[in-house]
Amino acid sequence: MGIFDESKQKRKQLIKNRNILQTTYIPDQLPHRENEIRNIVEIITPSLYKNKPSNILVTGKTGTGKTAVLNYIGKELKKEDPKEENCSFIYVNCEIVDNPYGILFNISNQIIIDQNRIPPTGWSLDRVYDTMISYIDKENKVFIIVLDEIDRILQKNGDDIFYFLTTMNEILKQSKISIIGVTNNAKFTELLSTKIKSRLGEEKVIFSPYNAEQLQNILRGRAELAFDTEIIGDGVISRCAAISAQDSGDARKALDLLRVSAEIAERNGDTSVTEAHVIAARNKIEIDAVIEVIRTITVQSKIVLRSIIELHEKKDIITTGNVYSIYKENCDILSANLLKEKRVADLISELDMLGIIHARVKSFGRNGRTREIELNINKDIIDFVKKDELFEPLQKHKSKKQTTLWKEQEDNKKV
Numbered sequence: 001m002g003i004f005d006e007s008k009q010k011r012k013q014l015i016k017n018r019n020i021l022q023t024t025y026i027p028d029q030l031p032h033r034e035n036e037i038r039n040i041v042e043i044i045t046p047s048l049y050k051n052k053p054s055n056i057l058v059t060g061k062t063g064t065g066k067t068a069v070l071n072y073i074g075k076e077l078k079k080e081d082p083k084e085e086n087c088s089f090i091y092v093n094c095e096i097v098d099n100p101y102g103i104l105f106n107i108s109n110q111i112i113i114d115q116n117r118i119p120p121t122g123w124s125l126d127r128v129y130d131t132m133i134s135y136i137d138k139e140n141k142v143f144i145i146v147l148d149e150i151d152r153i154l155q156k157n158g159d160d161i162f163y164f165l166t167t168m169n170e171i172l173k174q175s176k177i178s179i180i181g182v183t184n185n186a187k188f189t190e191l192l193s194t195k196i197k198s199r200l201g202e203e204k205v206i207f208s209p210y211n212a213e214q215l216q217n218i219l220r221g222r223a224e225l226a227f228d229t230e231i232i233g234d235g236v237i238s239r240c241a242a243i244s245a246q247d248s249g250d251a252r253k254a255l256d257l258l259r260v261s262a263e264i265a266e267r268n269g270d271t272s273v274t275e276a277h278v279i280a281a282r283n284k285i286e287i288d289a290v291i292e293v294i295r296t297i298t299v300q301s302k303i304v305l306r307s308i309i310e311l312h313e314k315k316d317i318i319t320t321g322n323v324y325s326i327y328k329e330n331c332d333i334l335s336a337n338l339l340k341e342k343r344v345a346d347l348i349s350e351l352d353m354l355g356i357i358h359a360r361v362k363s364f365g366r367n368g369r370t371r372e373i374e375l376n377i378n379k380d381i382i383d384f385v386k387k388d389e390l391f392e393p394l395q396k397h398k399s400k401k402q403t404t405l406w407k408e409q410e411d412n413k414k415v
């Protein structure tokens, strides 16, 4: 029997079209975004007559449909002007390309398809700017350039590129460009210089989080395409929508919850998706998210966390002081650098900020103050931390110590 056979036999194929549930899928219908679509369309319609639309800043929390709406509008614009004689729609994801050179290279690649393209590296930025201007001007039309996740550029490279792009129209003779910046950072504009702020945000469109009812409609639309009707049990959609609305009104999370619920049902060999699968999916997603955070913390923070777990398992009171004692022992066994107590206290605060632990300041009268710590992760996550290969020497050392202890107890009994 092959290693896949058992899993293949048990598994039921419940998702008819997996692609529909992926967050990269662009639906043809975007319920509850009609107003935002209308607003943006009204602003950019002049481009169809070769007139420059205002720049737009689109803001809204994550998963509120900003990218989906803009891609949808891009597709519809292409239908209006299929040969792109008057306007072209260019989309750049600044999470992937976050430096000025990369952005201009990416834009130019979508305009010029011959060997005169800007090379991926090697030119000075001034040469890239000049070449880009000549490319654009030759086309004699309007370019709508969407910079999605625009805040990523600012974080890493400042706002020079925005200055260049928003002042380009002053140099262009025939073509025009219009920028649509998209961000989920509500404070983005506060980080821009006044000049750029007013240029980029000539028009503003805000996407608000979805409520439970809206999420239900969105999920229902996607579920109709992804599943056969009898697969989704009563209450599944409303449960997914209620959980996600309570969390953040994020459609991506709601879709993930539905997809993971169906995947759990498939793995269990069940014939439909039920509310119990949704609860299991929520737990799994929560655990995965915390594990993802723990993966990114430093080795020293992991040793501190491991020390807290040890105290938690011994049911000891956990204070900054006794965490430090165990941490010292663990650093010794792991041959890791030993940090000062103050630094370890900072790492404890960081774990607190990440929500992995809760630390409360406790006063002990004249004996001063300390922090009492509680673990805020469940058994699955504790096991994940303990199984980190970093802690292998610790595991071996502790089980050797335990064996010696048992042996001593046995010997004492014999005596």
Ligand SMILES: Nc1ncnc2c1ncn2[C@@H]1O[C@H](COP(=O)(O)OP(=O)(O)OP(=O)(O)O)[C@@H](O)[C@H]1O
Binding pocket: 022, 023, 024, 025, 026, 027, 029, 030, 031, 032, 033, 060, 061, 062, 063, 064, 065, 066, 067, 068, 069, 183, 184, 218, 251, 252, 255
């Ligand atoms: N009104 C809607 N109808 C159908 N699907 C939607 C709707 N709004 C969002 N979605 C879906 O939710 C997911 C997340 O949407 P999208 O990526 O557009 O969010 P976003 O606001 O750009 O998020 P982020 O700021 O994190 O990039 C996508 O799969 C998208 O298709």
